[in-house]
Amino acid sequence: MLSMLVQSEATEVCDWVEGLLRILDVRGRVDARINQLAPCTARVPAAGNGMLPYHAVLSGSIIVSDSCSRDQIVLGEGDMVLFPHGTPHQIRSLVNEHSMADSSITTASVACFPNSKVDLLSGRFILPAAQDSIVRRCMPHRIFITASTHLSSASPGRSDVARLVELLCAEADHGEVGKQPLVDAYSKALFTLAMRYGTRNDATPLGLLALAAVPRLVPALNALVSEPGTPWTLPMLASRCNMSRATFIRRFRTTVGRSANELLVDLRMGLAARRIMASADSLSAIAESVGYRSEAAFNRAFKGHTGFTPSAWRRATDAPWTM
Template sequence: MSEPILLRAGDCFILPRGLPFQLTTDLSLKPVHYTIALSRLNSHSALPAMSEGTRYMAGGFFGFTGSHAEMLLQSLPPIVHIRRESDRDAMRWSLERLREELRDPQPGGSLIAQQLAYMMLIQALRLHLASATQAGGGWLSALTDKHMSLAISSVHNNPGHPWTLEALAARVGMSRSVFALRFRQTVGATPMEYLTRWRMLLAADRLKNSTDGLSTIARSLGYESESAFGKAFRRVMGRSPRQYTRSNQVQLIP
């Protein structure tokens, strides 16, 4: 079953989980499958011009690749709904500019439209994080905390560094105990658990999309031996690196 989403003028939604949904301005209306609605739209040789006050809807999708993309998607709720008028105003310029680019194509218009779409996505995520109703922890929420954000960016930028709890605490200018407590409360995992998971997500992506050997991947992510790397990988991913590689090779066979 898909969840109905009631549309109001100026509303903005992000649906990060790919779940089925319905869009409507009236919950009493009978749903129409999008393929039928699209065929009706395409059957008109010329669409009427938009007049002042006309309502329209813009939609699109972003494709995320790599195992670590899951960290972003799982940090978001099933629906991100930008409701407040002040927040919608912050996105209106990008949306209006995007409409102009699509309505009156110019050289380089596709590139401008793409960048405007990126701006709208980032702005929507910013507004979601800044919302007073934002609850819970996780990687994305932690980015609003300057100390936790610095720790996370340090791990992301240099995952092969021999990070320790003491080193990360010193990096953000906090005591070891206070840093460990705040990180766990904010992110939902200890700093070392987060570091290991990030390394294994990067490793999984390389095992799937590169020809690097296990020893090369292990050393680049801060492990001195394949054995230590393999144990960490199995603990996080639920199978050995070789099992993970074989399973992805099988999936690629037509």
């Protein structure tokens, strides 16, 4: 019995992806199934708060470019790109690229041409507006998940991504009753895989994914994300990583681009936003659960972070996703 209790306590701190999904209320929408994208360019405008566009290639190849990067990336079968900041971007087919014509992509349609050799799913992950700051401050402007980063002899990652994309396509094309709950569930699973495999890119930029790619810093990441309400101190986090306080501070900021305390505040506000909407708990109880002894201090932090007071956010029951 004692060994079981010890084991339970040891596994109480979950991994960072699991912890992040307890904070973020991820839903999804399928914008377009493009299976006739012959020579063309599809321009995607900037997405609104809480909107994270993505594109997943089922077959063929596309070129992806965006307003924040000079490079253009080629995505092939099994690859996926995600834009956490909603950055304007464009996708181009690789079929007879020299004869491309321009077109545009909207939330529900895309201009395309016949005789295509590309099969592409375009969609978006959707977060409540009050949680948007987490992805914009803690994630890069784009995340690539390429088949080569998670192929193995059994290819579990590739088959997982492909299976989810195919399920999303099936719901978008032939969904019946319960369609949106299934799209939300598949989207959350796809977002989870994007977080898991996004750390395996050699060019992972600053942010959560870069932090997750540094084994010595992962204990601190797991602690912050799984238990944001704990009054973490720099010595406590440094101890988990077997580092001195000074070394931890330097390596954390170099890797993430922000301090551990700044990341902790982001996570606390994201979790508070979810609990305010999902529970009837008092604001003082929620404030305490995310590490604030003073409700007034919590109110100031929440409004400064999200633009809403906690009470205003709770009243927004009709449209929490679009405020």
